[in-house]
Amino acid sequence: MSQPVSGNAEQFKQSFREEAREILVDLEAALLELNENRGDAEVVGRIFRGLHTIKGSGAMFGFERLAAFTHDLETAYDLVRNGRLQTSPVLVDLTLAALDQIADMLDEGKEGAAPADAAERARILAGVRLLAGIEEGAEPERKIEPVPQRSPAPGGAVQTWRIRFAPGSDLMRYGANPLLFLRELRQLGTLSMQAGIDAIPPLDEMDPERCYVAWEMELTTAADRDAIRDVFIFVEDTCALSIEPATGAGEGAPAGDAERTAKALLEKRASSPGRRGYDKPDTASSLRVPAARLDQLVNLVGELVTVQARLSQLAGQRDDADVTAVSEEIERLTSALRENSMNIRMMPIRGTFEKFRRLVHDLARDLGKDVELSIAGADTELDKTVIDQLGDPLMHLIRNSMDHGIETAEARAAQGKSPTAQIHLAALHSGASVLISVSDDGRGIDAEAVRRHAVEKGLVAADAVLSEAEVFALIFRPGFSTARQVTDVSGRGVGMDVVRQRVESLRGSIEVASKPGLGTTVTLRLPLTMAIIDGLLVGVGDASFVLPLAHTLECIELTRNDVARANGKHLVNVRGELVPYVRLREDFNMRAPAPEIEQIMLVDTGEGRFGIVVDHVLGNCQTVIKSLSRFYRQVQVVSGATILGNGSVALILDPDRLVQDAIRTDRCRGTARVQSAAGGPENTTLLRAAPD
Numbered sequence: 001m002s003q004p005v006s007g008n009a010e011q012f013k014q015s016f017r018e019e020a021r022e023i024l025v026d027l028e029a030a031l032l033e034l035n036e037n038r039g040d041a042e043v044v045g046r047i048f049r050g051l052h053t054i055k056g057s058g059a060m061f062g063f064e065r066l067a068a069f070t071h072d073l074e075t076a077y078d079l080v081r082n083g084r085l086q087t088s089p090v091l092v093d094l095t096l097a098a099l100d101q102i103a104d105m106l107d108e109g110k111e112g113a114a115p116a117d118a119a120e121r122a123r124i125l126a127g128v129r130l131l132a133g134i135e136e137g138a139e140p141e142r143k144i145e146p147v148p149q150r151s152p153a154p155g156g157a158v159q160t161w162r163i164r165f166a167p168g169s170d171l172m173r174y175g176a177n178p179l180l181f182l183r184e185l186r187q188l189g190t191l192s193m194q195a196g197i198d199a200i201p202p203l204d205e206m207d208p209e210r211c212y213v214a215w216e217m218e219l220t221t222a223a224d225r226d227a228i229r230d231v232f233i234f235v236e237d238t239c240a241l242s243i244e245p246a247t248g249a250g251e252g253a254p255a256g257d258a259e260r261t262a263k264a265l266l267e268k269r270a271s272s273p274g275r276r277g278y279d280k281p282d283t284a285s286s287l288r289v290p291a292a293r294l295d296q297l298v299n300l301v302g303e304l305v306t307v308q309a310r311l312s313q314l315a316g317q318r319d320d321a322d323v324t325a326v327s328e329e330i331e332r333l334t335s336a337l338r339e340n341s342m343n344i345r346m347m348p349i350r351g352t353f354e355k356f357r358r359l360v361h362d363l364a365r366d367l368g369k370d371v372e373l374s375i376a377g378a379d380t381e382l383d384k385t386v387i388d389q390l391g392d393p394l395m396h397l398i399r400n401s402m403d404h405g406i407e408t409a410e411a412r413a414a415q416g417k418s419p420t421a422q423i424h425l426a427a428l429h430s431g432a433s434v435l436i437s438v439s440d441d442g443r444g445i446d447a448e449a450v451r452r453h454a455v456e457k458g459l460v461a462a463d464a465v466l467s468e469a470e471v472f473a474l475i476f477r478p479g480f481s482t483a484r485q486v487t488d489v490s491g492r493g494v495g496m497d498v499v500r501q502r503v504e505s506l507r508g509s510i511e512v513a514s515k516p517g518l519g520t521t522v523t524l525r526l527p528l529t530m531a532i533i534d535g536l537l538v539g540v541g542d543a544s545f546v547l548p549l550a551h552t553l554e555c556i557e558l559t560r561n562d563v564a565r566a567n568g569k570h571l572v573n574v575r576g577e578l579v580p581y582v583r584l585r586e587d588f589n590m591r592a593p594a595p596e597i598e599q600i601m602l603v604d605t606g607e608g609r610f611g612i613v614v615d616h617v618l619g620n621c622q623t624v625i626k627s628l629s630r631f632y633r634q635v636q637v638v639s640g641a642t643i644l645g646n647g648s649v650a651l652i653l654d655p656d657r658l659v660q661d662a663i664r665t666d667r668c669r670g671t672a673r674v675q676s677a678a679g680g681p682e683n684t685t686l687l688r689a690a691p692d
């Protein structure tokens with residue numbers, strides 16, 4: 001019977017949706033692992049328990065159609081774990097397709113959600129029933145056997161557990177039905193129970209939406225304590241629960257005294273709000289918070305940083321020790337708050353990487369290729385905002401690699417390669433950036449073919465002399481593709497343009513390394529965070545600029561004699577090494593007279609060490625990044641703006657693009673000679689996206 005639905009019911013449904021999506025991610029990974037090692041009983045157990053949890057909890061929270069759809073899948077994997085059904089690629093593919101349907105069904109009833117495909121669900125279930133020999137609506141005979149993914153009872157024997165379950169009084173208000181938990185327990189083995197009714201009030205005081213009954217049960221099963229607790233996974237925080245071996249019953253209430261047991265459990269829960277019913281600390285290791293709240297927190301911290309900068313400037317203008325002391329203390333607290341709020345937004349990239357296992361599996365099947373995906377650096381952390389926007393670029397890079405880069409098994413064997421191709425996803429920290437690379441061991445990029453195709457499409461003149469950097473940059477132009485026919489995977493020239501646009505929006509850059517016949521590596525260099533950075537405030541004339549502190553190496557003086565000795569070249573001798581530099585005054589066409597002694601900020605870029613010449617260095621600053629309007633989207637050398645303590649605006653410079661732009665337009669005279677002498681990867685090119 002349906003339970004009453006209150007305002008809190010939707011909150012608990014949303015909690016179930018989030019938990020279920022996490023289970024789906026684990027299920028997908030387990031299925032792909034099972035496809036590689038079909039005899040792994042532990043993986044089979046993970047799949048069965050995941051499906052079992054989704055089915056049982058889905059029914060409890062009102063997702064009846066989802067629970068019914070999952071039922072036959074659970075039955076099939078119960079047969080697999082009992083040795084009565086063999087795992088096959090067809091079963092794995094059907095289950096993967098079923099997970100897609102379950103994900104859609106989780107959103108049923110939400111505003112704007114697309115309706116789930118009932119015909120596709122029917123097709124999937126028909127295939128599963130055919131493989132497993134299941135008649136529609138039939139319940140297979142269940143054996144009491146050890147649960148594969150859990151540790152069985154000592155010696156592998158069936159064990160009896162005493163379970164004391166007192167639902168919270170508001171359980172049914174949240175749409176849960178306590179009887180469904182009892183049915184789930186019965187499926188684990190032989191269950192006997194007694195109901196405790198001492199807490200039921202007189203009829204005229206009874207609230208029909210509250211649960212007053214508790215249960216004491218004995219369950220004979222081979223499942224362990226954690227498997228039993230999984231039945232209550234979505235409500236364990238709102239109930240009193242005790243799971244103990246029956247042999248240890250002397251520590252609890254006398255066997256059969258259900259009323260006393262229920263009362264004791266409820267009193268224990270009421271008197272110990274910081275403890276769960278099974279005497280486990282209630283302090284969770286993590287807390288689920290909506291992303292919008294984190295964004296709001298970071299925005300408020302950003303405003304606080306700006307106000308704190310204003311306060312520090314005012315304190316510096318006044319000769320007041322008390323004001324200075326308060327300003328310094330607020331600066332310390334603001335810095336700590338900023339660091340902590342940034343850390344809260346940092347997430348490992350593992351979830352983003354793992355979801356591509358399914359993409360590689362499906363594409364390999366569709367393209368008739370044998371491909372393995374390997375992952376490194378999955379625990380590398382970066383801002384959630386950055387992670388959220390990485391999915392599309394990485395998807396397009398992988399699709400492009402599998403369609404264009406990787407050869408068929410026959411072609412690879414003819415070249416002496418392994419028939420199984422490799423795609424490698426990797427992430428690592430590099431200063432204030434994260435490097436994310438997609439590598440393959442395929443045919444590599446044919447630069448001449450790219451150039452020839454660009455000429456055919458009229459993107460470049462036939463007699464144009466292009467460097468390797470300029471040739472590779474063509475790949476990222478809108479509409480560019482070397483594919484001779486359009487397929488479901490690629491060929492429309494859209495994917496790589498999406499990569500370029502998304503990386504640009506994240507203030508990142510793209511590096512391509514490729515050798516014909518050996519493979520290609522595309523590396524995305526992305527900032528750790530998109531909100532607040534440590535910067536170095538510099539001035540040119542009356543204008544202020546910010547250089548990211550993570551790029552800055554040191555500051556040296558540039559005198560007019562130094563300029564004269566360079567014979568018109570933008571080079572400076574730094575401890576015996578010639579370092580090229582860029583003059584902001586010239587690049588930005590600023591007509592104010594230069595001081596006698598200028599400052600060169602040495603920065604680390606993808607092109608090596610370069611100098612950026614400014615008039616003054618004003619000091620360190622915490623910079624709240626503000627986006628520029630779309631009117632300035634073609635200004636590649638500026639990554640944003642910030643508001644200074646005095647209320648003026650300072651542009652945040654992108655040293656990588658500033659240097660690339662100077663090299664491209666030959667404003668950094670002497671650069672090419674110095675850089676070629678320094679050496680470097682022969683086939684590695686840093687791309688600067690051309691304007692649309």
